[in-house]
Amino acid sequence: MNHKEYLPFRSEIKEVIRHTDIEYTFRMAYHGDVKPGQFFEVSIPKFGEAPISVSGTREDSVDLTIRRVGKVTGEIFERYQGDSLFLRGPYGNGFDIENFRGKELLVIAGGTGLSPVKGVVDYFSSHMEETKGMTLIAGFKTPKDILFLEDFGKWKQAMEVILTVDCADDDTACQIGLVTQYIPKLKLKNKEETTAIVVGPPAMMRFTTQGLLDIGLKEENIWISHERKMCCGIGKCGHCKIDDTYVCLDGPVFPFTKGRKLLD
């Protein structure tokens, strides 16, 4: 009998990238197809499991950007390069690059919401010829909460990047303000054709998607990714169900036309 659905495999921590005091990226040994926006159930036996989205992929590894907020993630932070974690997955649909190829693309991310969409930004930053232009708006609470700071340099060379923080105490290289305030100022070539991805906390997604509709983006050209408690990842445990939708199976990435109707 094959219990692979629940049995995790051991994966070596190849590298730990420290972004902030409570957010690290763990580069985990993994061979296989993974899409940005998919997730793994990451566990340490006796501490439990947590769903973590894929923030980057390489031939022999996946990046899992983890925020230290609970029992499982607290224990994960005690692990270093050379240690290992247990994984199962990948689960969920993830972002399909095909849906964005050849489009004018706008990505708006709030906080750790940048993790699931980072693979899309990475891909197009090195394949800008496959887009009709690309803009990234990334918002964080304060300068010390900024994730993937080293990647922003690379992204800025390829695309329009607005890096903003809600508030800052001192002079800072980034702008200050919520992501939504930059939406009306966007210089998009063709708003009716622009495709947008919005990922972040629920309130941020609500106001951002509304902002995009207000400036003339079409509802069917917006994509979002939902965060829910996904205990099993395979449509059984019921925690992530919204109406007749299982976020772990049918999402977490949804076209906004469907995602907007998902009311908890």
Next chain:
Amino acid sequence: MGYILNTKEVNEVFQNWKKDSVIYAPILMKNGGAFSDTDSVHYGKIQSIDEIVFDQKSDFSFKEILLPISETLFYFTEDSVKEPESPVKQAIVFLRSCDLHAVKRLDTMYLHNGAEDPYYKRLRERVKFVLMGCKDSFESCFCVDMGTNRSDDYHASMELWEDGVRIDNKNPEWDELFAASCTKQADVTPSYVTGTETQVNIPDSLSLDVMKSSMWKHYDSRCINCGRCNFVCPTCTCFTMQDIFYTDNGKVGERRRVWASCMTDGFTDVAGGGSYRQNNGQRMRFKVLHKVYDYKKRNGIHMCVGCGRCDDVCPEYISFSHCINQLEGAMKEVTGNES
């Protein structure tokens, strides 16, 4: 093939079954009720037909035979995981028509919604069902309105009558066994009810808009989110992962899945403090719509089978059927065609 056996003969069949099967049926738990000096009817292992409670509804369903309350998925040491062995014995489960319909709901979730669940499947494959026909309905049952009052996909049926235990057998493997112990053969049709005192009406117009109705506010204060309704429900399937470790050796332990309730705190908590449906009224709405609306949208049949156990168990006397019957008015309220 139909048979009529006396209880001694049935027990001979049981003796035979017990060679490779465990027999589960509703049994009386003396003083096991919620209040002092009250009894309860639970599922348990039985040795003879005299132990089976035929004249009452069981307070809990058969569900835990297929979905244990706490099920070990694997054992772990510091660096290895090992899955538990499959059970060796088969199981024969006595249940009523509503519960047999509930098995289809469990199958839908665990065998068809996403990947097949190996732990469920290995138990499911070992189970045979014996239908206990219902001559009369019980308090709060509404199976007729849910279309679950009749079943024909049982392995056998058994009912107590004056002339003995009437059996309709559909499992060819058992025919020889029944025939050998049989006093007489007869045509047997399991009893089923054609009407219940409690009735429900699920409006065709029902939609998620009903969440905006004021009807749910009533449950904010009345429901105490204890989750008992979920645990007695034969169709509730949710669970939570749980790791435990042994006190004698903290490096060794097991990962389990344990029953979860959408009515209790913590069901939707995500990392960093986010959670959804904070008040009990909206949790009630989530549960009710799952039972009589969105499950059907996804799977083609209603999840609720109308057993009424949630009505029976609620410590606040919240009636699920009454709640369903308010949905039509609630839809009118939110769509504004009260007239």
